[in-house]
Amino acid sequence: xxxxxxxxxxxxxxxxxxxxxxxxxxxxxxxxxxxxxxxxxxxxxxxxxxxxxxxxxxxxxxxxxxxxxxxxxxxxxxxxxxxxxxxxxxxxxxxxxxxxxxxxxxxxxxxxxxxxxxxxxxxxxxxxxxxxxxxxxxxxxxxxxxxxxxxxxxxxxxxxxxxxxxxxxxxxxxxxxxxxxxxxxxxxxxxxxxxxxxxxxxxxxxxxxxxxxxxxxxxxxxxxxxxxxxxxxxxxxxxxxxxxxxxxxxxxxxxxxxxxxxxxxxxxxxxxxxxxxxxxxxxxxxxxxxxxxxxxxxxxxxxxxxxxxxxxxxxxxxxxxxxxxxxxxxxxxxxxxxxxxxxxxxxxxxxxxxxxxxxxxxxxxxxxxxxxxxxxxxxxxxxxxxxxxxxxxxxxxxxxxxxxxxxxxxxxxxxxxxxxxxx
Amino acid sequence: xxxxxxxxxxxxxxxxxxxxxxxxxxxxxxxxxxxxxxxxxxxxxxxxxxxxxxxxxxxxxxxxxxxxxxxxxxxxxxxxxxxxxxxxxxxxxxxxxxxxxxxxxxxxxxxxxxxxxxxxxxxxxxxxxxxxxxxxxxxxxxxxxxxxxxxxxxxxxxxxxxxxxxxxxxxxxxxxxxxxxxxxxxxxxxxxxxxxxxxxxxxxxxxxxxxxxxxxxxxxxxxxxxxxxxxxxxxxxxxxxxxxxxx
Numbered sequence: 177x178x179x180x181x182x183x184x185x186x187x188x189x190x191x192x193x194x195x196x197x198x199x200x201x202x203x204x205x206x207x208x209x210x211x212x213x214x215x216x217x218x219x220x221x222x223x224x225x226x227x228x229x230x231x232x233x234x235x236x237x238x239x240x241x242x243x244x245x246x247x248x249x250x251x252x253x254x255x256x257x258x259x260x261x262x263x264x265x266x267x268x269x270x271x272x273x274x275x276x277x278x279x280x281x282x283x284x285x286x287x288x289x290x291x292x293x294x295x296x297x298x299x300x301x302x303x304x305x306x307x308x309x310x311x312x313x314x315x316x317x318x319x320x321x322x323x324x325x326x327x328x329x330x331x332x333x334x335x336x337x338x339x340x341x342x343x344x345x346x347x348x349x350x351x352x353x354x355x356x357x358x359x360x361x362x363x364x365x366x367x368x369x370x371x372x373x374x375x376x377x378x379x380x381x382x383x384x385x386x387x388x389x390x391x392x393x394x395x396x397x398x399x400x401x402x403x404x405x406x407x408x409x410x411x412x413x414x415x416x417x418x419x420x421x422x423x424x425x426x427x428x429x430x431x432x433x434x435x436x437x438x439x440x441x442x443x444x445x446x447x448x449x450x451x452x453x454x455x456x457x458x459x460x461x462x463x464x465x466x467x468x469x470x471x472x473x474x475x476x477x478x479x480x481x482x483x484x485x486x487x488x489x490x491x492x493x494x495x496x497x498x499x500x501x502x503x504x505x506x507x508x509x510x511x512x513x514x515x516x517x518x519x520x521x522x523x524x525x526x527x528x529x530x531x532x533x534x535x536x537x538x539x540x541x542x543x544x545x546x547x548x549x550x551x552x553x554x555x556x557x558x559x560x561x562x563x564x565x566x567x568x569x570x571x572x573x574x575x576x577x578x579x580x581x582x583x584x585x586x587x588x589x590x591x592x593x594x595x596x597x598x599x
Numbered sequence: 600x601x602x603x604x605x606x607x608x609x610x611x612x613x614x615x616x617x618x619x620x621x622x623x624x625x626x627x628x629x630x631x632x633x634x635x636x637x638x639x640x641x642x643x644x645x646x647x648x649x650x651x652x653x654x655x656x657x658x659x660x661x662x663x664x665x666x667x668x669x670x671x672x673x674x675x676x677x678x679x680x681x682x683x684x685x686x687x688x689x690x691x692x693x694x695x696x697x698x699x700x701x702x703x704x705x706x707x708x709x710x711x712x713x714x715x716x717x718x719x720x721x722x723x724x725x726x727x728x729x730x731x732x733x734x735x736x737x738x739x740x741x742x743x744x745x746x747x748x749x750x751x752x753x754x755x756x757x758x759x760x761x762x763x764x765x766x767x768x769x770x771x772x773x774x775x776x777x778x779x780x781x782x783x784x785x786x787x788x789x790x791x792x793x794x795x796x797x798x799x800x801x802x803x804x805x806x807x808x809x810x811x812x813x814x815x816x817x818x819x820x821x822x823x824x825x826x827x828x829x830x831x832x833x834x835x836x837x838x839x840x841x842x843x844x845x846x
Binding site: 187251256257259266 | 648649650668672675676678680682684686687688689690691695700702703705747
């Protein structure tokens, strides 16, 4: 092997660290519980993202060691023909190979455990790769400036804190600056938000740009101040992107929803598509039963929270018939109390009607509110009332439902929490 | 060679110039730069090596300036540089360090690796090629520095105190090396060492207090010795007179 590769490999600590780091990452991947991994194409991102807590400090630490080597070895004092940037790139590419190799190792193990469904999207992989560039470049600059063992330890600890801590911090936007919140993303109708993919990359690019500036110009005060500009731009841009995000870095899933059928028009994601025929039959039965008692049914229904034209139906990736009986009543009832209920001192008597209505709807659509799937969800007295209402003639059930449904929308209607008297 | 220092001022602290409005044209041949500690020899060498830039004035090497990147690269490619402070590059063996110095000077990795062995053999250090450079003694480290300065076939070699810490045998190696390379390399060497001055150098510059006290050929230099005797003794005497150390 020529010196070009062999000597470079022998001379860099990145190789020795990789020999420890990659098995560590693989071990971490193998110890993850994959049986709960939902079969959607982006959950792998959440499974893999914790390995950044290994990779980022490793990249920053080894890069800092290279920076220290440049300072202690008086590299620029040797009047080099090659630019400072070229010298840094030569020192840092093995570090990046080490980090990216760890990323590939982690993804490979997770995919091996859970199948291709666990493969994180290319954009997320790219974002992580860019993050490692930021940590590497930043580590190198800090290693040059703090060329002693304490400086090296500081770089490793700080970079670990930057990756490991924000996912548990508030405000929530802090979680999305270093890509840490992905462990809780995403259910079937969502994907990792573009903002959450962009923000960490933007910040990392800001750090990398500052590092390039400092490497290029050496230790001078003005470049030090100037280098704060790309960091500020990167950080500011990243914060603007994620400042309104909640704890889960999710956004609407862009593609794949297919709406078919007439009663109702059922919207399913590709992962749910194999169950369409069975679901169509189940929904037809449920819609017929609901229509028979005068419940108005939404024409278009499916697992999509962000489209106002689709009534949201929280179905799992592999929905059973019982899931329909559980999900459909929720879809027919408001998801939140009315605004008046939140006012100070405001009463919301209709709130008591919600569980009874849900239990009754469950019975109407063919489910069992006292069944094992719903164990502990309903109060027995609500189930008992719902059963008694369900035994009434359809017009009376309709009147009872209409009254209580109205009570859910205002704060003045008293709910009917008893079986209405029959003529 | 010729280095041309035009009205150069430089210092390490603002308002405290080590060199003030210094003008000097260093001609061809092997040049010895003599002077006591603090005379400004290392500063002048750093300017010639382009590791420092003058506050004012300019330095020119055969028409090359340091203002644009291409000229600077050409300058540095032509000049081998051994600073006074030679350090081990952590994590590298002796040969890797010399090869790395060659790569820094613009050689390809392959060429630098090949040339490193040649440079180490020039300073009799091939047996230490695979030893971590951090394990070498001070004298051996200076020889590594010399090898680094020679690895990329520079036509001008600047060495700052290359003989400091060398034992007589190692000194002999350096002397023979300079003599052997005299047909293709020109040396500018800052030194306290007046041994073999008359044999090795064609030109002498004596500095003191940041000023050039003498600049001339060897014969003129030796003429400043008050008495006769061996060339070695006369060189010492001349240096003492010119640097103001006498009396």
